Amino acid sequence: MSDSLxxxxxxxxxxxxxxxxxxxxxxxxxxxxxxxxxAIARWTEASVVTALVAAVGVLGMMLVTGDRELSLELxxxxxxxxxxxxxxxxxxxxxxxxxxxxxxxxxxxxxxxxANRYLHREPGYGRFFLFYAxxxxxxVVASLAGTIETLFLGWELVGLSSALLVAYFHExxxxxxxxxxxxxxxxISDAAFLLAAVALHHVSGAGDFESMTGTxxxxxxxxxxxxxxALGVGLLLLLAAAGKSxxxxxxxxxxxxxEGPTPSSAIFYGALSVHLGAxxxxxxxxxxxxxxxxxxVVVVLGLATAVFAAIIARVQSDVKGALAxxxxxxxxxxxxxxxxxxxxxxxxxxxxxxxxxxLQLLRAPSLLRDYHQIENAVGxxxxxxxxxxEGLLSGPLKLRLYxxxxxxxxxxxxxxxxxxxxxxxxxxxxxxxxxxxxDFLAGTGSRESDRVPASSPMVEEL
Amino acid sequence: xxxxxQPWLELCVLIPVLGALVVRFTSRPESARRRSxxxxxxxxxxxVAAWQDFEFLRVREAHDPEDMMIWSIGGRLLVVDELSAPLxxxxxxxxxxxxxxxxxxxxxxxxFARSLxxxxxLLATFSSKLPWLVGILLAAGVIPPYLELRKARxxxxxxxxxMGGFVALLVLGQAILAIAPDNSGFSxxxxxLLTAAVLLRSGIAPVxxxxxxxxxxxxxxxxxxxxxxxxxxxxxxxLVLPVAPTWVLSAxxxxxxxxxxxxxxxxxxxxxARRFFSYLFLSHSSLVLVGxxxxxxxxxTGSLSLWLSVSVSLTGFGLVMRCVEARTGRISLLNFxxxxxxxxxxxxxxxxxxxxxxxxxxxxxxxxxxxLVEGVIQAFPIAGAFVVIVxxxxxLAVMSAYFLIFTGRPHxxxxxxxxxxxxxxAVLILTALILIGGVFPQRGVDTRYRAAVRLAQPHADLGRSxxxxxxETGSNIEPAVALTAHARNxxxxxxxxxxxxxxxxxxxx
Numbered sequence: 001m002s003d004s005l006x007x008x009x010x011x012x013x014x015x016x017x018x019x020x021x022x023x024x025x026x027x028x029x030x031x032x033x034x035x036x037x038x039a040i041a042r043w044t045e046a047s048v049v050t051a052l053v054a055a056v057g058v059l060g061m062m063l064v065t066g067d068r069e070l071s072l073e074l075x076x077x078x079x080x081x082x083x084x085x086x087x088x089x090x091x092x093x094x095x096x097x098x099x100x101x102x103x104x105x106x107x108x109x110x111x112x113x114x115a116n117r118y119l120h121r122e123p124g125y126g127r128f129f130l131f132y133a134x135x136x137x138x139x140v141v142a143s144l145a146g147t148i149e150t151l152f153l154g155w156e157l158v159g160l161s162s163a164l165l166v167a168y169f170h171e172x173x174x175x176x177x178x179x180x181x182x183x184x185x186x187x188i189s190d191a192a193f194l195l196a197a198v199a200l201h202h203v204s205g206a207g208d209f210e211s212m213t214g215t216x217x218x219x220x221x222x223x224x225x226x227x228x229x230a231l232g233v234g235l236l237l238l239l240a241a242a243g244k245s246x247x248x249x250x251x252x253x254x255x256x257x258x259e260g261p262t263p264s265s266a267i268f269y270g271a272l273s274v275h276l277g278a279x280x281x282x283x284x285x286x287x288x289x290x291x292x293x294x295x296x297v298v299v300v301l302g303l304a305t306a307v308f309a310a311i312i313a314r315v316q317s318d319v320k321g322a323l324a325x326x327x328x329x330x331x332x333x334x335x336x337x338x339x340x341x342x343x344x345x346x347x348x349x350x351x352x353x354x355x356x357x358x359l360q361l362l363r364a365p366s367l368l369r370d371y372h373q374i375e376n377a378v379g380x381x382x383x384x385x386x387x388x389x390e391g392l393l394s395g396p397l398k399l400r401l402y403x404x405x406x407x408x409x410x411x412x413x414x415x416x417x418x419x420x421x422x423x424x425x426x427x428x429x430x431x432x433x434x435x436x437x438x439d440f441l442a443g444t445g446s447r448e449s450d451r452v453p454a455s456s457p458m459v460e461e462l
Numbered sequence: 463x464x465x466x467x468q469p470w471l472e473l474c475v476l477i478p479v480l481g482a483l484v485v486r487f488t489s490r491p492e493s494a495r496r497r498s499x500x501x502x503x504x505x506x507x508x509x510v511a512a513w514q515d516f517e518f519l520r521v522r523e524a525h526d527p528e529d530m531m532i533w534s535i536g537g538r539l540l541v542v543d544e545l546s547a548p549l550x551x552x553x554x555x556x557x558x559x560x561x562x563x564x565x566x567x568x569x570x571x572x573x574f575a576r577s578l579x580x581x582x583x584l585l586a587t588f589s590s591k592l593p594w595l596v597g598i599l600l601a602a603g604v605i606p607p608y609l610e611l612r613k614a615r616x617x618x619x620x621x622x623x624x625m626g627g628f629v630a631l632l633v634l635g636q637a638i639l640a641i642a643p644d645n646s647g648f649s650x651x652x653x654x655l656l657t658a659a660v661l662l663r664s665g666i667a668p669v670x671x672x673x674x675x676x677x678x679x680x681x682x683x684x685x686x687x688x689x690x691x692x693x694x695x696x697x698x699x700x701l702v703l704p705v706a707p708t709w710v711l712s713a714x715x716x717x718x719x720x721x722x723x724x725x726x727x728x729x730x731x732x733x734x735a736r737r738f739f740s741y742l743f744l745s746h747s748s749l750v751l752v753g754x755x756x757x758x759x760x761x762x763t764g765s766l767s768l769w770l771s772v773s774v775s776l777t778g779f780g781l782v783m784r785c786v787e788a789r790t791g792r793i794s795l796l797n798f799x800x801x802x803x804x805x806x807x808x809x810x811x812x813x814x815x816x817x818x819x820x821x822x823x824x825x826x827x828x829x830x831x832x833x834l835v836e837g838v839i840q841a842f843p844i845a846g847a848f849v850v851i852v853x854x855x856x857x858l859a860v861m862s863a864y865f866l867i868f869t870g871r872p873h874x875x876x877x878x879x880x881x882x883x884x885x886x887x888a889v890l891i892l893t894a895l896i897l898i899g900g901v902f903p904q905r906g907v908d909t910r911y912r913a914a915v916r917l918a919q920p921h922a923d924l925g926r927s928x929x930x931x932x933x934e935t936g937s938n939i940e941p942a943v944a945l946t947a948h949a950r951n952x953x954x955x956x957x958x959x960x961x962x963x964x965x966x967x968x969x970x971x
Contacts, residue, residue: 017678030893032807032886073691077909078829083760087832123803149832153823160822173798183861191854198839212918427731430724438671441620448678449734452792 002250007061011072011093014101015144016378021047025130025167029197033134040129041116048112048136050106068217071096071146090146096218096347101143103351107271108136114362114451115263122312124168128261131168135161143279148197151283153195155244155276159186162273165264166257178256181412185253189243196236203229207262216286219343223286228289237284245277245331247305251312252412254328258320265320266361272355278334278350285343298339305333308409314390315405319364327357464519469526470512471540474550474585477505478557482578493567495561496561498574502558505581510592516547517909523591541591544913545699545766548906549588552770553691555891556777557581560683563888564783565788572683573610580606580684582858589695596700599638600663600936601629605690607680616679624662624672631659635701649705657700657710664694664751665744667721677740682784689740690777692747692769712842715755719845719852722748726855730862735783737791738863744781745856746772746819749849753834754917761837762914765906767830768821771899775818775827778892779860782812786867789879794861798870805903807867807881816860818896820853826899829907866968 024043028035076090119125138157145151163186167179203225216222246254257269288295305331313325330353336435337346375381438446481501488494516524523543564572585600604625611618616936635655642648677685697748725745732738752847753765785808786801788792821831839846899906
């Protein structure tokens with residue numbers, strides 16, 4: 001078998017197996033013939049492991065042949081040649097995407113094996129693995145995307161599965177409300193991404209990364225955009241990355257996302273999903289290099305997020321919350337590294353940090369149990385020693401920072417007060433005016449919906 | 463114009479008419495439902511056959527074969543072209559699915575006979591190109607919902623005022639257009655009147671209140687079928703787009719965009735599901751109008767694709783709401799209902815159709831929205847950003863409704879609320895359409911692109927002739943004012959390229 005054919009087979013396998021897993025699990029649920037737990041576990045294990053072997057195979061090929069970039073074209077989703085409009089399904093295996101996709105498959109596989117036992121006999125077992133399959137496909141597509149539209153496709157799948165998994169325990173209101181919050185931030189992020197993609201289409205004439213970044217291989221490619229164009233597009237991409245990675249001012253969703261089951265928290269918000277924004281910045285790094293102002297903004301945002309998250313992490317009273325903000329601290333540092341022009345160091349940082357955080361989050365439930373056992377054994381609470389940094393701060397400053405951390409910078413409150421509340425007020429007022437208008441036209445009360453009880457009676461009560 | 467191999471178009475209209483007569487005199491509601499299902503299925507077969515027959519002929523438009531005409535005049539009046547060919551099966555499918563998903567608890571409220579008459583009028587409208595015939599059929603379409611409101615003793619004044627205004631504007635516009643000489647000021651007035659009429663029928667703000675009022679008082683099925691095929695958009699394409707000057711198109715695009723934003727915001731603050739749905743639908747249908755007014759091949763292709771995907775996905779979305787209503791009564795959005803554990807199939811379809819409507823990747827709406835954003839940004843760069851914001855707001859609204867209706871609290875019922883076989887069939891058909899349309903969109907986009915090119919042609923010609931005239935006379939008038947929004951961005955040499963049979967989008971620098 002020639003190298004090219006072997007690459008085609010392996011590369012297609014990396015992409016097709018997650019899609020196949022999603023199809024298998026999704027169709028079974030749609031036709032109301034759900035798989036058993038063991039069958040789901042087998043399908044998941046088989047597809048993740050095979051995809052991982054294929055990805056490692058591609059890496060091996062690249063090392064042996066010395067190729068730094070291999071492209072896989074799976075045709076076009078749509079093409080209107082006479083209008084120069086293409087939505088190409090192009091995937092790239094290079095020094096950025098291959099480590100990231102291998103990392104994704106390793107961690108997703110690990111969490112899948114963990115969740116298989118952790119969620120055993122849970123009523124939502126099948127639902128969890130369906131969303132898991134959506135996430136897996138989204139991560140693989142986003143990691144290997146060779147065009148900005150394909151990356152957007154994976155990006156959206158990751159966002160949807162994240163929000164639905166936050167609401168995994170959907171018989172309670174709190175997880176659902178938190179999932180709504182996560183989804184809201186993701187929609188802002190998605191909108192910024194879509195605008196950036198369309199803007200790139202216009203300034204570069206095509207949506208693939210090669211056209212966007214000019215000639216050269218990652219990370220040495222040079223963008224062909226002007227610095228003004230790079231600043232405009234880059235700011236939109238930074239907004240998208242900030243939403244996805246929980247950078248300020250969007251950091252409020254991260255602790256809320258911990259409402260989901262531990263395996264999903266570990267894989268989404270501790271390891272992969274939270275790094276997807278940083279991955280995006282790495283992928284479009286040639287654009288960043290075209291604008292010093294943009295790089296400065298990235299550095300400032302990253303450092304501010306890191307400092308802010310470090311303060312908040314110290315006042316968290318639950319282990320998942322503390323880990324979430326600890327994770328965000330590192331993500332902030334990674335973003336700052338990218339802004340400073342580093343490329344391989346942030347990539348290595350992402351890989352190391354994701355592995356560590358996955359381990360910590362998966363260990364969190366049993367760690368609490370261990371602490372309880374130790375405390376029972378010694379007969380008292382374990383002492384909480386003040387750190388070196390806290391010792392440097394004066395009392396009032398410490399108190400102020402404590403309040404800041406406890407309120408999580410009040411970013412959510414500010415967004416609620418200055419964005420959500422005015423929005424709701426304006427449209428409620430419009431609704432009221434419409435009511436008056438239709439009442440006037442109808443000559444009587446025009447809304448039957450006013451009589452609908454807040455909690456509808458069930459059929460047996462009707 | 464070529465002839466189809468069989469009189470499919472006449473059959474599409476005649477079958478539901480005859481079926482309505484039969485169903486009207488069927489006393490038992492369950493029998494009426496079964497017969498109406500048979501009639502709808504037969505109509506769908508004819509509509510699909512018409513579409514496929516037309517595709518096979520590979521012509522610009524086609525009519526029924528003259529030697530096989532059932533009506534002596536019908537064969538000449540009813541035509542199918544690239545725009546309407548897929549709209550026929552779409553309309554027939556929407557009626558079939560709505561009838562299929564009508565549960566026994568609702569068969570006495572929902573008039574199958576009246577619905578079949580509506581189907582016949584709708585299919586006749588989609589098979590018409592002559593402006594006066596389109597006008598008559600659009601006007602006739604307002605009658606069945608009015609009859610239902612009357613029969614159910616519901617308030618009709620709001621509906622009558624708005625739809626009466628629609629019919630009046632339509633008649634006045636057509637009359638002036640028929641008697642006024644070309645290029646006179648009167649023809650401009652007629653275009654404005656016709657534009658106002660179709661905007662009213664499309665529910666563009668601030669004349670949208672009839673739509674929420676209809677959802678308040680009519681049965682959900684009737685209201686859904688009245689709005690979901692987007693007849694207003696069809697009226698716009700047939701009556702306004704061929705004759706409208708650029709400023710009218712720009713104005714329509716602007717008010718449509720404002721409506722899309724307004725309706726998306728209103729959907730987020732609604733406290734009851736039907737009103738929520740009506741605003742959500744309005745937001746989406748307004749986006750379709752925005753795309754139509756770009757008059758560029760890409761924008762039009764996106765708009766026409768979105769038209770189909772939004773009709774299918776939001777009809778599915780509405781049908782799920784209707785199924786939930788059949789179990790719980792009208793749905794409040796003030797509290798969580800937690801129905802997911804009882805009706806997981808409906809919950810999944812609700813989510814899927816909602817995501818398809820907002821253009822989520824992998825669903826039928828994705829490609830349409832991508833093309834629409836691309837086309838709108840080409841034509842009106844700032845407006846493109848607002849289209850994206852509307853899509854984001856609609857995404858929030860869909861997810862919020864999903865969480866409120868299907869999650870948030872445990873729910874138990876002593877009665878089996880699970881999905882019924884007929885509902886399951888409707889669910890599976892819709893799911894298949896949404897996913898297949900999302901994964902293999904190329905064929906659908908090709909047909910929409912061909913229709914879009916035909917629609918953009920008059921504007922390209924208009925731009926070309928005006929540009930030539932301006933160059934000949936040395937006028938200082940900016941030629942772009944006569945061009946379509948797209949043509950503003952095109953280089954004159956490309957617009958005037960005689961080898962080009964249609965308007966071409968200039969390659970990006």
